[in-house]
Amino acid sequence: MVNINSGGVAQHTFDAIVIGSGISGGWAAKELCEKGLKTLVLERGRNVTHLKDYPTATKNPWDFPHRGHLPEVIKNENPIAGKCYAFSEATTHFFVKDKEHPYVQEKPFDWIRGYQVGGKSLLWARQTQRWSRFDFEGPARDGFATAWPVSYQDIAPWYSHVELFAGIAGNKDGLETLPDGEFLPPWEMNVVEKHIQKRIMDAYKDRHVVIGRCAHLTQPQSIHLQQGRGQCQARSLCERGCPFGGYFSSNSSTLPWAAKTGNLTLRPDSVVHSIIYDEKKGKATGVRVIDAHTKVATEYYARIIFVNAATLNSNLILLNSKSSRFPNGLGNDNDLLGRYIAFHNYRGSLTATIDGYLDTYYYGRRPAAVIMPNFRNVYKQETDFLRGYMTFYTATRSSWGHAVDSDQIGAGYKENISEPGGWNIYMMMQGETIPKAANRVSLSKDQKDEWGIPLLSVSVDYDDNDVKSLNDFLQQGAEMLDKAGCKNIATNDSKQAPGLDIHEMGGIRMGNDPQTSLLNKWNQLYACPNVFVTDGACMTSTGTQNPSLTFMALTARAANYAADELRKNNI
Numbered sequence: 001m002v003n004i005n006s007g008g009v010a011q012h013t014f015d016a017i018v019i020g021s022g023i024s025g026g027w028a029a030k031e032l033c034e035k036g037l038k039t040l041v042l043e044r045g046r047n048v049t050h051l052k053d054y055p056t057a058t059k060n061p062w063d064f065p066h067r068g069h070l071p072e073v074i075k076n077e078n079p080i081a082g083k084c085y086a087f088s089e090a091t092t093h094f095f096v097k098d099k100e101h102p103y104v105q106e107k108p109f110d111w112i113r114g115y116q117v118g119g120k121s122l123l124w125a126r127q128t129q130r131w132s133r134f135d136f137e138g139p140a141r142d143g144f145a146t147a148w149p150v151s152y153q154d155i156a157p158w159y160s161h162v163e164l165f166a167g168i169a170g171n172k173d174g175l176e177t178l179p180d181g182e183f184l185p186p187w188e189m190n191v192v193e194k195h196i197q198k199r200i201m202d203a204y205k206d207r208h209v210v211i212g213r214c215a216h217l218t219q220p221q222s223i224h225l226q227q228g229r230g231q232c233q234a235r236s237l238c239e240r241g242c243p244f245g246g247y248f249s250s251n252s253s254t255l256p257w258a259a260k261t262g263n264l265t266l267r268p269d270s271v272v273h274s275i276i277y278d279e280k281k282g283k284a285t286g287v288r289v290i291d292a293h294t295k296v297a298t299e300y301y302a303r304i305i306f307v308n309a310a311t312l313n314s315n316l317i318l319l320n321s322k323s324s325r326f327p328n329g330l331g332n333d334n335d336l337l338g339r340y341i342a343f344h345n346y347r348g349s350l351t352a353t354i355d356g357y358l359d360t361y362y363y364g365r366r367p368a369a370v371i372m373p374n375f376r377n378v379y380k381q382e383t384d385f386l387r388g389y390m391t392f393y394t395a396t397r398s399s400w401g402h403a404v405d406s407d408q409i410g411a412g413y414k415e416n417i418s419e420p421g422g423w424n425i426y427m428m429m430q431g432e433t434i435p436k437a438a439n440r441v442s443l444s445k446d447q448k449d450e451w452g453i454p455l456l457s458v459s460v461d462y463d464d465n466d467v468k469s470l471n472d473f474l475q476q477g478a479e480m481l482d483k484a485g486c487k488n489i490a491t492n493d494s495k496q497a498p499g500l501d502i503h504e505m506g507g508i509r510m511g512n513d514p515q516t517s518l519l520n521k522w523n524q525l526y527a528c529p530n531v532f533v534t535d536g537a538c539m540t541s542t543g544t545q546n547p548s549l550t551f552m553a554l555t556a557r558a559a560n561y562a563a564d565e566l567r568k569n570n571i
Helices: 023-034 072-077 133-142 152-166 191-203 222-226 250-260 311-320 410-418 464-483 548-567
Strands: 013-019 039-042 264-267 270-278 283-291 297-307 339-342 348-354 370-372 389-397 423-432 440-448 454-459 487-493 505-507 528-533
Touching (some): 013 023, 013 283, 023 297, 039 250, 039 297, 133 152, 152 548, 191 348, 191 389, 191 423, 270 297, 270 311, 297 311, 311 339, 311 440, 311 454, 311 505, 389 464, 423 464, 528 548
Parallel strands (some): 013 039, 039 264, 297 528
Antiparallel strands (some): 270 283, 283 297, 348 487, 370 389, 440 454
């Protein structure tokens, strides 16, 4: 039964509805509210207010019953969430537990989720790189997926727009493969990372090693202080929620900014069932919501709807939005909805050691790794696999000092562990995967969740291209570390399932042709133009860079377009 309160439909009617409050949903809310639109943000999880709801942000290791480690019972109950690097005794309250929200794995897939106001923006790794023209041009040039309907030049002003507000630390490196942005002062490489950088760049003229770009306030500007945010303290406790607002999240930045306009209504505990399509009007008119606790259904109405529930849930919502006009899901005239899911290949890593530099250490816990933009198949096809990979590496010193016997005690033992040990190198890949129709999500035919919504069924896997890319990275990584003078080089294929990268994309992809895509260049559904999808689901391909900055830029661009079109009565 649908509940409309005594205030009637008018009290449930807004100019815009945004589904989801994570990175892209927060940006949609900010831009739409700033444009003067009364905006309802629907979040299926609980409310999390900046500062107030970060219960572990300032705790010391000894303040936790298990010193931050997970008890066995929690590990056993969460074999999926427990694989995430950020899932610990200090952060379990920000993660979806395995039993709470089941899904169907037709093939192994580790779906990491955060259902609360702010979503995974409280948990993300905060690495932010622009795409280059090669990334937007790749599908059309190489003949996979479908051509992007936008170019780097289209998105570049919006990259600048979101960078200035969010605060991105980085160095202007002048690279064609990794465009510069609007940067705060960069973090600094340590002495061993600089050594490896020089050796690699001396040996390979097409491989450029730079300090990573990340959403951390190294030197807050006026716009960040206006948001109530402060300088990053390099604590590396970010996934607990930052009391300084030192890194960008919806909670510390876009949602409070939207609220200041007076145009924001935030409704947590609101599980979106489906989007309502009006057959006579030929457009969407609202959203059907199930209260997370009471299970009562309510309908909210708006002239435009932004779908930002995170990739797989955005696919689920559209698949479940069925009508006589769209029996297979909203906008799904071509059976492409839920198809061409892609992700980032994280399987490859290397470890090594290096001699020397024992008179040098470093301070703090820098949030940015050293990065090398993709150097494979950039200008032309030159390997037996499509596309390539970004490379990350770090150099750290062992905090446990010299090797000690387990039975040592007293002053000698303390002396032995008081000085750091030698240098260790860690290198990893972030590989582009090729979207394929067979990699898809769909609705379970016979299983529903407690809100009466079909469970999502996931059928996503690696292919030969991913294995070839992985093997190339392991070979090239070992060669680069060897040329840098590293020793004890070891390669590793984690064989982890897709999903643990937490970079799933696609299923509601953008394109130039409604026969081969679902969204146009403004992120509008071709078949229902007052519905916009601007989270990872809209991505035509994945590139090799971390995707969140591109989600933000696409969202800001689409929201401004939508507000302008609404004002002109075009939608």
